[in-house]
Amino acid sequence: MSDKSAREAVGDYRYGFHDPENATIRFDKGLSEQVVRDISELKNEPEWMTDIRVKAYRRFIEMPMPSWGNSDMLNQIDFEAVTYFLRSSKGTEKDWDEVPEDIKNTFDRLGIPEAEQKWLGGVTAQYESEAVYHSIREDLEEQGVIFLDMDSGLKEYPEIVKEYFATVIPASDNKFSALNTAVWSGGSFIYVPKGVHVEMPVQAYFRINAKNMGQFERTLIIADEGSSLQYVEGCTAPTYSTESLHSAVVELIAMKGAKIRYSTVQNWSANVYNLVTKRGVAYDNATIEWVDGNIGSKLTMKYPAVLLKGEGAHAEVISVAYAGKGQHQDAGAKVHHLAPNTTSNILSKSISKNGGRSTYRGILQVTPKSHGCRSKVICDALMLDPESQSDTYPTMEVGNASADLEHEASVSKVSNDQLFYLMSRGHSEEEAMGMIVNGFFEPFTRELPMEYAVELNRLLELEMEGAIG
């Protein structure tokens, strides 16, 4: 596919620009045990981390591709065509002015520094394999909040990282978590001390710039007893005719009474495979919330999960997916009720347009000793044309008689009555359709920080252009 036809395929993707590549270190394409060891050596990692990486690499080689999801697209991934490490900056800067000019320009165009000044508690900006900029508000630092990129986290707090790394998502969990554990680079490391409430959200922004790049960030967030945190991540990449691979692992640990909200607006360009494993553990009376928006990428396979391990723990997953031409959004949620009196809510909304495919895939499990659990799952899908596809594959496994679970799902098109009503008020058909779609996603957008919600609505309006006729 030429660059031109790729551009036609992805439409008006406003983050599709790319900058000249000024790599300070770039590995050759392809993956081997030596590449894994080289990444670890380059980062001066302790031996135990190198061992974890090497073992994970061996697991990755042994493990088969998932047999579910979109096997056709998965089998097109050429792991030998991917660059597994690319360093664009000499280090992670704390001062925005120190960031290399070209990278700074990129993030300026994405609006990151402006957002930081206005409404964020801290920011990590990751460009290719590593963080190029990192900052945290002084008052948070004084309260003992640790917010670092993952590489710095490993250097400065190796004992905490060693205690929790890969405990929620082991390398052997699936092929892509094994790959990430082997070649991870960048991501965020956050520790919120007991009783500290981080009022303003902290943000990470992930950007892939180079062609055939693999981005494998690793995020570990620990909220100690009675603390709370809101974390927001955004993702974009340029539009190329060849594919890039984004395979992240995110581990959340919410101790007794803690609360973590993790929000994502994924807007990768339509040449990115987005194969992400996200899972959190919630102990007694803790809450984990995943707010997950999937707008971009070629194939997304992502099922944010929560293990409710402590009595009274709660999980909330709100996700939306938009699948346009050539896209498959295979997303969902997994909640495992492993302790008594745990509760969960899952709300999933998807839109398929121009032959796109959206899939909800979820698991709701109640183990035999988990008394008094309650859960509700709602999946709604909207199809905007006859070429598109929508699937739902929910699973409920109930092992305790006292569990009270509900699941409902529906697939429909935009009703003519709704369109007619809005058009009779003077809106064009296109505007009316945009309003209906924004309304459909409203339960998701209202949970986002305002700037993200506004941006998401704008993105959806852009995607909806030409939806009529």
Next chain:
Amino acid sequence: MKNYPLIPLPSRSDSLWRYTSWKKIHPSEVEEMPKSNPIIYSRGEEFQIDDSNEIARSFIHSISPVCKKISLVNEGVNLDLESSGDISSGELFVESRGDSTITIRISGDSTWTGLRINGDVTGNLSVAVINEISENSNLLRCDNWKVNRNSSLELATLSVGGNLNKSDIRVELKSKGSDLRCGIASNGSRRRNDDHHIEIEHTVGYTTSSLVMHASCNDASRSIGTGMLKICEGADGSDAGQVFRNLLLSEKARAEAIPGLEVLADDVKAAHGAASAPVDKEQLFYLSSRGLSLQESSSLIVEGFLMDAFRHVKNPDVLLNLRDGLLNHLDNLITG
């Protein structure tokens, strides 16, 4: 050459075989083709149906010494199928025209029973399948029904017999105006494992379907309900719904509900729901306060819950047969 030896063994990642694997439901070693006794049919004429590329159907076809055909034209019949010996199997073809009903009772004490049913429906057919095989038996049932233009199929299954059951029921709505109303009621006790997979395919538009599965599980029993509702490309105007409900009656009982939707047309109504809950204590209290024992009260609630799975069945004869089958079963449970 039969297809069975050529078909690759399904893996556990295949959702159809995730909970009751092919190895588990097969009567011997999976490579073997054991000798089978014929199921005894109370009526029907000799017939032959084709082999299949699906492993369970092909296996039953390969070992079955008998295949019968029932032709129905504006009539109601009762068909008794009895298994005997160690392994017993058979095939059945049902062809109906006009308004007809058929009640199929499966009984017997074979260690393993395999039954393949194919059906072709023109007009209105109401079917009750009542599984009353011995409590130590295993049952493998595979159905394929085709519903023709402006025709309707009521397919009701009462599953109360056997120890390990696997049913794979597939219905194709192949012409405009075809309609399916499918109800499944399952009652488990002891260590019974009852696995139902129901696949409904809307091949063309303006077809309707509804599926209701209710399962009540006692002791250490387990119910599995997997549904797959496919609305094919161009099948606009389809209207389909699935509901799975589970009632768990004991600490060790388990229930799995996995409804699935694959929709490739946009002008459709497709929905599914699933719920799982314990017996409502207020209902129990109400019935107990009228002088019923706890067991009788619970049995009455279970009866109401399971019969509700047949709410779409309009034919009174079929409903009566289903109710009788369920009441007999529940009485036997109470009286031991």
